[in-house]
Amino acid sequence: MKTFISEITEKLQVLRENIKKVIVGKDEVIDYVIVALLSRGNVLLEDVPGVGKTVLAKSLAESIELDFRRIQFTPDTMPSDVLGVNVFNPKTLEFEFKPGPIFTNILLADEINRTSPRTQAGLLEAMDEGKVTIDGTTYELPKPFMVIATQNPREHFGTYPLPESQLDRFFISLSMGYLPLEEEVKMLEEQKIVHPLERIEPVWKKEDLIKAQDLVKEIYIDRDILRYIVNIVNVTRDDSLFSLGAGPRASISIMRGAQAYALLSGRDYVIPEDVIKMVIPVVVHRVIPKEGSNMGRAFKEELIRGVLKRVKIPKVRL
């Protein structure tokens, strides 16, 4: 097991480096996306356009030899545009299933808040259950499967904000943000002649990823750490700071994420640092602050950091 872990960790390092070649100065976001992939979770990217969301998703897919599709949502996108449709074939006189763009490994759902709640619900249900049912027939989605959805937090006009129950289905939410000045200069330099995305080579196979995903579940996690996770989540619930706290799905996500993060760091056991790392991206989109609910993401992150300060790290005596 130990040797197997170090092998996987090494491979994860390679994957990480590979993606880093394309996306500059976003190491933390890359780590989180890899963690989400390992945990079989879906990612919500909350960002203004043009910070490299598509590039991120695409480079991830390219590095692991995964299929990649992208849907741009508009108010008139129908569920069938996403999931697929039965089409009558005049030759065979039968209905044939035309799979939608969802039948892929990595799906980039761009500007998910611009489409109607019905389409949103269809997509999210499919990604949660890993299968699609059309006209009574169930179709399995390919494995591995991951949705990277994006939404623009600055845009309000003509949008359908995702309800809390739908947001809860996302494993983590991330914000890439603009690059620091120096990094942006570097990026320009690299893209002068050719986009680095075109040079990217696959370093993983699909099977490697599935193996790694299975391994994540076997990472040892101490009971005290489980209690720590629950304590943190619990504080968001009965705190006077939040009008809506994180649910049990958040606890599960933190646990799974912490396991994946441990694997990514080359450990076969979870430490409180892993949990601390996972709390903000897992919890931030699931809670509503009591005051200043229209404040940005940074405000919520600050509140959650306050929650972390209130919960004692288990077994550690300072």
Added chain:
Amino acid sequence: MERKRIKLIKREVVEDSILFRGITLYLILVSLFSVWYFLNLSSIYIAGVFLLTIVGFVFSYYRRKERNIFLKILMTFGMIYLLRQFFVELIKNPFDPRIPLATFLVNLNTIHSFDLPTRLDLGFSFFISIILMVISGIFAREAIYLVFLIFFLFGVIMFLILVNDYKLIPSYVFSITLFVLLMGFLVFPFIPKNIRVGFRQDIMSQLITRLTNFQGDLRSAYAEASNLYKLPEGRKIPPLKFNPEEYYGFAPFLDLRQRGELSSSLVFRVLTPWGIYHRGIAFDTYNGFGWYQSREEVKTLDTVSQPFVLKENARGEEYLQRATYFIERDFQSNIIFIPKDTERLYYPSPVIFKDGEDGYRSPFELPKGLIYTGFYQESYYSTRELLEAKVPPKDRFLNYLRLPNIPQRVVNLAFEITKNYETPWEKLMAIKNYLDNNYEYSLDIPPLPENEDAVDNFLFEVKKGYCEQFATAFAVMARIIGVPSRLVTGYGPGDLNPWTGMYEVRVKNAHAWVEVYLDPLGWITVDPTPTALAEIERGERKEPVNFLGLLFNSVGIILEGIFIEVYKILNKYQYIVIPIFIVLLFLLVKNIVNFLKLTEEDRIFKRVMKRLKKSGLIKEDVSLYGMLEPLGDLGRDFAGLYYALKFAPLSEEERKRYKDNFKEYAKKLLSYNSPTSRKKIKD
């Protein structure tokens, strides 16, 4: 048909740890030892109990996995028998149930040690040992109880650590011992000892019915020969040899010619709310060189049930103060020392005697270990009452006014001193002040020359003396101006021992004072000895040997003073102080237990973090990695190793390796503490 076997009782976990049993045994033995010491149980009995308990523990350890239904039944019968015995004893000793209770518990525990203890049973033994310890604590009158307590507390801490499954590491034992010593010193003074009326503990020892031929005559070391001195030619016989262990005032004749210093050996301990005089015997006749009682007849007081009623209650039961005496050495006299105006007396004998001067005598010499209690009325007189008091009619008090041939200059002096005053009380106080101002207290005085009057010699020639001289001079001068008076001997208050809450009265606390009779107040105590008590009590410490001695002495006196004051305050507010103390104790124990819960790596980690924090190498952060970030990889590895030791499923071998690594990192971090090395880390 096969019968189904039903398990009636769920068997509890058998205790396997020898250490745990050992500690319990230790606790029981310490408490047994303490009970034996303070309750004066028979040595053979306690030796048997010791042996049986140890045998019982060994037996139960070897048979701990067997069934013991039969044994349990046997034990139950034994316990019922013991309970019966306990009640029988209780009826015999209605005044003090503690000795029967203690023996009952001791016996119970001895039987119990043969049981095959589970953890729970050992807890039972633990509680019995605590109760025994408390009982002996109530009995204890000596600070030596502290030693027992410290040994016991040591065991208690060990027991609590083990019972809570904390690790017992030898290096903790030192700090535990230290803690226990501290606790012992703090706990002992708080054991409440100064309980007043109502709580009938320690009221008296067991009834002594031993027959003697005493018919109320006064017994003392000087008794036999002193009758000779009462005769007019008694003066020709030289004074008896002075014995520093026996005060010559507790004899039928108080010989003012005796000289010598009394020893400081302990006579009795007494539990009183504050320091008081302990009245022994009073004399009505002065013959120029000593005092004696002119009336020899005594009244017999007997009682079927305790207490003796000595006087009718004057003001009400609630004004009674309690004085319990614990005799600490065999007396050669049968004088019962009690406070003046004692109204109720619990004395362990069916009969006592009262002499003509309100002194009380026992039908036997007071033995060591005797306990008796008097309830007395403190007499207070207002200045107005004293000033309005009148000299009683002479005919009733002739023997308190009788004087031998007193030299004329004494009589003249008495009238001279009092001539400017009106009332008898003012006159008496004038005499007292005159003595206070013009005469010196001294234990070093020349012998009384033959044919000289003791008072004359003191007033005009030696001009210094001790309590007998002052008291005699005062009594005689009171008689000259017409006030009935008598000389009283007894003990001063002694020293308060703050550890036990009792006054310790020594031979050298023997004292003499005067009672004068004024209508309508009755006999009033007057102590004419200047700064009497301070001088007597501090006498021992008067000559510091050298500078260091002086230093230690003064520190000692200051400390003692502080102790006594603190003790008084604590006692006054004990209902506030005790809960606070308990809370503090609880917090302290909690902290210590928390500390003991730490593993080795915890302690190293704590130390390193403390040091780093102090030198400002640590950031404030929610996560450990965040805190140690300024230290770079070194900090990260250190934290990583610590986490691994805490949260990783490690094999023994791995754990050892990780721990060694961890220690190495800790050492490195601890050495990186100076400003120069700090820079090195940053680079």
